[in-house]
Amino acid sequence: MELTIQSKQTGSTKTLKLKGILDISTSSIIEPYLEELDNVERLIFDFSELEFIDSTGIGSIMNAIYLSKEKNFKLIFNGVDEMTHQVFETVGLYHILEEIHKEDI
Amino acid sequence: MYFDNFTFHFDQGTPENELEKSLQREINLARNIQTSLLNGKTPKVEGGQVSGNSLPARLIGGDYYDFYPLVNGKIRIVIGDVMGKGIPAAMLMILTRGAFRSAAESTQGPGETLTAMNQAIYEDLRTLKSFVTLFCADWDPKSGTFTYANAGHHLPLCIRGKSNTIEELPKVKGIMVGGLPNQIYHEESIQLEDLDMVFFYTDGIIEAQNKEGELYQITRLKETLLQCKEKDVKEVEKAVIDTINHFTSGVPQKDDITMVLLKVFDSKADITSFNSPIF
Numbered sequence: 060m061e062l063t064i065q066s067k068q069t070g071s072t073k074t075l076k077l078k079g080i081l082d083i084s085t086s087s088i089i090e091p092y093l094e095e096l097d098n099v100e101r102l103i104f105d106f107s108e109l110e111f112i113d114s115t116g117i118g119s120i121m122n123a124i125y126l127s128k129e130k131n132f133k134l135i136f137n138g139v140d141e142m143t144h145q146v147f148e149t150v151g152l153y154h155i156l157e158e159i160h161k162e163d164i
Numbered sequence: 165m166y167f168d169n170f171t172f173h174f175d176q177g178t179p180e181n182e183l184e185k186s187l188q189r190e191i192n193l194a195r196n197i198q199t200s201l202l203n204g205k206t207p208k209v210e211g212g213q214v215s216g217n218s219l220p221a222r223l224i225g226g227d228y229y230d231f232y233p234l235v236n237g238k239i240r241i242v243i244g245d246v247m248g249k250g251i252p253a254a255m256l257m258i259l260t261r262g263a264f265r266s267a268a269e270s271t272q273g274p275g276e277t278l279t280a281m282n283q284a285i286y287e288d289l290r291t292l293k294s295f296v297t298l299f300c301a302d303w304d305p306k307s308g309t310f311t312y313a314n315a316g317h318h319l320p321l322c323i324r325g326k327s328n329t330i331e332e333l334p335k336v337k338g339i340m341v342g343g344l345p346n347q348i349y350h351e352e353s354i355q356l357e358d359l360d361m362v363f364f365y366t367d368g369i370i371e372a373q374n375k376e377g378e379l380y381q382i383t384r385l386k387e388t389l390l391q392c393k394e395k396d397v398k399e400v401e402k403a404v405i406d407t408i409n410h411f412t413s414g415v416p417q418k419d420d421i422t423m424v425l426l427k428v429f430d431s432k433a434d435i436t437s438f439n440s441p442i443f
Contacts, residue, residue, distance in 0.1 A: 083248060151315075151338065
């Protein structure tokens with residue numbers, strides 16, 4: 060199983076569409092996309108074709124959350140299905156995304 | 165390497181072979197260390213039984229569970245899942261164990277324990293871009309009260325022995341350890357009665373996959389637990405592992421599998437004195 064990422068930039072908004080599986084074997088694929096984020100005001104993760112995410116995949120999304128603080132852009136999750144939503148809710152990802160821009164972390 | 169019908173013979177002497185053998189030895193030693201620390205002596209509990217089991221997907225894993233008997237007769241139980249798999253996860257699992265042992269001794273309840281653990285290892289986890297989900301609970305055999313706090317982990321299942329029902333514990337919010345600094349972890353409590361059982365688990369169980377790519381899922385886990393609720397904790401553990409093996413039928417295990425069980429025999433045991441900690 061693989062992960063493919065479709066990247067699209069419109070103005071200062073970048074969309075990364077994740078298709079397949081984001082896990083320990085594929086999470087390194089996302090890193091170059093995050094490293095090249097400059098002059099971006101909004102990063103949209105489109106999860107509508109994401110089939111599965113494990114803890115290493117959640118770690119990649121966490122890195123993007125921390126990067127959004129560091130590089131001062133807004134991070135948006137689109138197309139989150141019920142299973143992924145439950146995982147994000149359980150580990151506290153939404154809460155971290157909400158809090159990180161408020162606090163001096 | 166060649167095989168002469170009796171023995172495998174390895175080419176000797178090349179630096180690559182020596183390095184490979186040395187690494188293999190070290191991995192085996194690391195596995196022994198982790199297995200010994202994880203599957204140590206299970207404490208005896210008045211009025212109940214506890215048990216834990218962890219099966220790494222690779223040689224070593226990142227799942228964690230532990231028991232810590234407290235001076236007041238309660239027992240503190242923790243289960244956790246470090247991000248990732250294999251050796252890196254195993255190293256952070258040891259870090260987590262140290263933090264739990266130290267926090268359990270100096271904190272009043274499971275919420276405080278998780279707060280102290282997050283304080284202790286948050287910086288390290290952020291530096292390493294990792295995190296750990298943890299669920300921590302105190303069981304008081306004297307009163308039958310089960311108090312718990314959660315740091316981003318699956319909530320355990322509670323099997324009610326007398327009514328043949330199974331339910332997830334009431335929700336209590338809390339984010340993963342390593343996600344944000346200065347976290348307060350709130351506590352919830354339930355009352356456990358005679359023959360009730362609490363089943364703590366990591367996602368390797370419900371995400372076990374068969375040949376068709378289907379997941380084992382929580383519904384199969386619940387069915388299994390209801391079918392064997394009258395058995396003792398070790399037999400329940402075995403039944404869960406057997407049904408997962410039957411379901412996956414030879415498909416290699418992808419994630420670490422860990423479970424902890426607490427079964428109550430008499431929620432209000434007549435306990436007059438306690439010694440601590442007892443291992």
